[in-house]
Amino acid sequence: VMLDGELAHEFELMDNRFAITPTFRIQAGTQHYYSAYFGRVTGHKQTKKDREIVADANKLKLLAYELDVPLTAQIAHWTFTATPAYAIPVNPSTLTIGANTYTEHISNTFYINIDVIYHLPVGKREKERKHV
Secondary structure (H helix, E strand, O other): OEEEEEEEOOEEEOOOOEEEOOEEEEEEEOOHHHHHHHHHHHOOOOOOOOOOOEOOOOOOEEEEEEEEOOEEEEEOOEEEEEEEEEEEEOOOOEEEEOOEEEEOOOOOEEEEEEEEEEOOOOHHHHHHHOOO
């Protein structure tokens, strides 16, 4: 189970050709998928005795906060988006693999997503774009 909530506001500039959307996002969920992932990656076959690789995998927890600012430009049939983001993870997982127990090391991360989209000039959408 994953829950994702966000608070955002879009500011449009230059006849809606440019947009800036500051966003605050909060993510929560269970880590059951994490338990299955680690079992698959490590090759550790779970037995009834060591059923959970991730402690409290079914418990709903806050996972991360994220701040991002998507910057979008629309030029003719093209849309360019750059999204710088800063992720702040919380609640590291505790993993038990066999007799060993590990606590996940988590740290804040800055990253940028870049998107380039070409809109095919087909039908009604083409007529709408001609006025831009």
